[in-house]
Amino acid sequence: MTREKSARALWLINGLTLLAAIIFLSPVLYSIWMSFQTSDAYYAGGVDFTLRNYEVAVGQYNFARYLLNSVIVSGIVTLLGLSFATMAAFAFARFEFRGGNLMFGAVVATLMIPSHITLIPNYLTLARAGMLDSYAGLILPAISSGFAAFFLRQYIRGIPRALDEAAYMDGATPSKVLWRVIVPISKPAIFSMGLQLFIAEWNNYIWPLVAISESDLFTLQIGLARLYRVNPGEDVIDWPLVMAASTITILPVLLGFVLVERHLVRGITMGAVK
Amino acid sequence: MLRKLTPYLFVLPLLGFMAVFTYYPILQSVNLSFREWDFMSPSKPWVGFDNYRLLLTSRDFWNSLKVTAVFALISVPLRLALALAVASFLIRETAVSRIARGAIFLPAVTSTVSIAVVFSWVFSTDYGAINGFIALLGFDKVPWMQDPQLALYVIIFVNTWKQLGYDVIIYTAGLQAISLEYYDAAAVDGGRRFHVFRRVTFPLVMPTTYFLLVISVIDAFQVFTIVDVMTRGGPAGATDMIVNMLYRIGFTLFDIGTGSALAVLLFIFLIALALVKARVIGRRVHYDS
Numbered sequence: 424m425t426r427e428k429s430a431r432a433l434w435l436i437n438g439l440t441l442l443a444a445i446i447f448l449s450p451v452l453y454s455i456w457m458s459f460q461t462s463d464a465y466y467a468g469g470v471d472f473t474l475r476n477y478e479v480a481v482g483q484y485n486f487a488r489y490l491l492n493s494v495i496v497s498g499i500v501t502l503l504g505l506s507f508a509t510m511a512a513f514a515f516a517r518f519e520f521r522g523g524n525l526m527f528g529a530v531v532a533t534l535m536i537p538s539h540i541t542l543i544p545n546y547l548t549l550a551r552a553g554m555l556d557s558y559a560g561l562i563l564p565a566i567s568s569g570f571a572a573f574f575l576r577q578y579i580r581g582i583p584r585a586l587d588e589a590a591y592m593d594g595a596t597p598s599k600v601l602w603r604v605i606v607p608i609s610k611p612a613i614f615s616m617g618l619q620l621f622i623a624e625w626n627n628y629i630w631p632l633v634a635i636s637e638s639d640l641f642t643l644q645i646g647l648a649r650l651y652r653v654n655p656g657e658d659v660i661d662w663p664l665v666m667a668a669s670t671i672t673i674l675p676v677l678l679g680f681v682l683v684e685r686h687l688v689r690g691i692t693m694g695a696v697k
Numbered sequence: 698m699l700r701k702l703t704p705y706l707f708v709l710p711l712l713g714f715m716a717v718f719t720y721y722p723i724l725q726s727v728n729l730s731f732r733e734w735d736f737m738s739p740s741k742p743w744v745g746f747d748n749y750r751l752l753l754t755s756r757d758f759w760n761s762l763k764v765t766a767v768f769a770l771i772s773v774p775l776r777l778a779l780a781l782a783v784a785s786f787l788i789r790e791t792a793v794s795r796i797a798r799g800a801i802f803l804p805a806v807t808s809t810v811s812i813a814v815v816f817s818w819v820f821s822t823d824y825g826a827i828n829g830f831i832a833l834l835g836f837d838k839v840p841w842m843q844d845p846q847l848a849l850y851v852i853i854f855v856n857t858w859k860q861l862g863y864d865v866i867i868y869t870a871g872l873q874a875i876s877l878e879y880y881d882a883a884a885v886d887g888g889r890r891f892h893v894f895r896r897v898t899f900p901l902v903m904p905t906t907y908f909l910l911v912i913s914v915i916d917a918f919q920v921f922t923i924v925d926v927m928t929r930g931g932p933a934g935a936t937d938m939i940v941n942m943l944y945r946i947g948f949t950l951f952d953i954g955t956g957s958a959l960a961v962l963l964f965i966f967l968i969a970l971a972l973v974k975a976r977v978i979g980r981r982v983h984y985d986s
Contacts, residue, residue: 437793440786444800447858451807453826454815466824507711514707526708533719535971537919539940540964543729543947543956544722567714597703626808628922629940633948644810648926651814662818669811676806684799687806691863692870 451673458667465663476667480650486671488639489646494675496561496642497624503566504620505613512575513601517587527576533569539629546633556637565624571616574693578612579605615690618683625676643672723964729957736951748958758959760934761942764849768938769917772853776913777906779857780864785898787865788872798869802862809859813926816855817842845935848928852936855923860916864909871905872898911974915967939963 445452457465464471480486514520515527545564546555554560582605590600606613628644635641641649647668651660680687730748734741752758783801787794804812819826820841828838841851879901883893921940924930930937930945943963947956 437791440793440797444797448800448803450815450819450826451804451812454811454818507714510707511711514704518704518707520701520704523704526712529720530711530715533715535968535975536719536723537915537964537967539919539921539943540726540960541719541722542943543953543960544725545718546948547725548717548721563714564718567711567718569715569719572711597707601707622806626806626810628810628925629944632925633944644808647808647810647814651817651926660821662824665814666818669808669814672808673811676808677803680803680806684802688802688866692866 454666455670457663458670460663462661462663476664477671479664480668480671484646484650484668485638485641486643486646486668489641489643490671492558492640493625493643496558497621499558499562500565500624501617501621503562504568504571505617507566508568508571508575508616509606509609509613510601511572512579513597513605515572515576516579517584530569530572533567534573542629542633545630549634555634556640558640560634561631561640561642564630565627568616568620571620574616574690575609575612578609582608611686612690615686615693618679618687619690622676622687647672726957726960726964729953730961732954734953736953744954748954749962752955752958752962757934757937757942761937761939764935764937765918765920765939767849768853768856768920769914771850772857772917773910773913775853775857776860776864777909780861780868780909781902781906783861784865784868784872785894788869798862798865801865804859805862807859809922810926812855812859813923816851816858817927820851842928843932845932848932848935852920852923852927855927856920859923860913864913867909868902868905871902875901908974911970915970915974918963918967918970 458476459472459474461471461473461475463469511530515523515530541564549555549560549564554563586604586608587600590604595603626644627642628648631642631645632648635645638649647665650668651665729741731743731745732741733744733747787798818824820828822828822838822840822843825841827841831837831839839847842848875898879897883897919940920938921944924936924938924941925944928936930941939959940963943956943959946952946959950956
């Protein structure tokens with residue numbers, strides 16, 4: 424009797440928990456649904472499926488280009504950021520060199536430095552270099568990740584040195600040891616860092632807002648904010664169109680999230696709790 | 698010889714970019730904060746502390762500081778309390794808990810601009826979901842984002858909704874690190890659930906709470922995107938967070954000197970907080986070992 428009752432209570436709790444999770448996400452879920460509705464149906468309160476909003480977002484508002492820009496910029500930032508961080512992490516973890524501790528300190532200190540202090544000076548630096556309104560201008564300030572270097576250094580220190588030494592005995596150079604021994608073993612850590620770098624850059628807003636005025640170079644974030652802001656007057660916003668643009672903006676990360684959520688959670692908790 | 702150079706070559710790219718895009722800008726900001734400049738004119742005359750004086754006597758600055766402080770005072774305890782409650786509730790590693798935690802975590806990795814746009818619709822006066830419900834119940838529409846009394850709370854709500862999942866996974870890790878022995882001991886003592894929470898869980902998870910406290914205060918002082926998309930700091934400055942003010946002074950008014958002075962002030966404050974965080978983390982390591 425009591426067991427039956429508690430089994431039923433468990434079902435109820437589980438059901439309510441899942442319902443609460445759906446309600447929690449309902450604004451985003453509904454925005455995706457809305458993006459497939461015609462404006463007329465939406466404002467009249469009906470249901471009428473269409474892909475037209477996506478056609479307009481891509482055709483009239485250049486969202487395919489913004490998507491491409493976001494992929495290029497986030498992709499390059501992730502690749503270069505990971506390479507630089509891994510190389511530095513290897514040096515900090517495995518070599519004793521003069522100034523090494525000081526340099527590592529300088530890398531870790533960047534974790535505390537709020538990025539807003541770099542806004543105006545970096546704008547000036549890139550203006551002087553003629554790199555505003557270019558991919559380089561979006562990419563270069565974003566590729567030195569102190570957090571990734573710190574995190575990977577901790578990880579590499581946990582790898583037995585005997586593995587390096589065996590490779591050196593076979594005549595390997597330091598770069599060979601890094602790419603053939605350390606990197607393959609560190610794959611899980613490098614993967615979680617890569618995810619974090621990619622997501623952070625994908626969602627970056629303030630820097631592209633400052634550095635880009637040429638609309639062909641807008642990232643999705645800027646394109647979406649502009650589309651929503653073009654006609655700020657409440658009655659003229661075409662909400663289903665805006666939601667189609669928003670869905671294009673979140674979909675890549677959303678799909679990726681379903682696949683890699685565990686890696687992401689592990690990376691973040693390792694970084695925070697360690 | 699080459700062997701000696703190796704580590705330097707490995708750290709060079711990272712440190713080179715950091716020097717140019719992180720460390721040099723700090724010095725440059727301090728330098729510019731003592732000058733008057735508009736991006737255009739060829740000279741940047743030295744004006745001493747004038748920019749700081751101007752800032753500290755301006756209404757906008759104190760308004761922005763107040764708005765940001767109110768934001769932090771409300772959103773930080775709200776985030777922590779909700780996150781601890783949710784993490785405790787979902788602590789068991791069942792499929793349902795994991796799905797629910799995933800759902801709550803999702804907004805933390807989703808585009809802030811998209812979230813701000815979606816909630817602009819949720820809270821929009823004429824077509825929004827919330828006013829739809831309110832109308833259904835027979836009440837008048839509420840101008841959520843146009844009312845200076847309400848707009849900041851809308852921003853706090855959206856920010857909390859977005860960040861909650863991050864706090865939940867950190868708390869989950871913190872709670873799961875607490876040894877089960879403590880709970881067993883408390884259970885033997887006949888502790889009731891709330892009692893166990895207050896006397897056992899809460900004190901033991903305190904280091905995580907400190908960590909999240911500092912992180913979320915730092916976050917609060919760096920909010921920009923949600924405000925920029927939803928309200929642009931309005932109505933009447935009611936949501937004008939510090940970084941939004943910084944952006945406006947620097948990139949729409951082109952007052953580089955004052956913008957830099959504001960950046961430096963905020964920088965000093967956040968570094969002080971970060972040092973507190975570093976001490977807290979240091980203490981936590983001692984707890985662990």
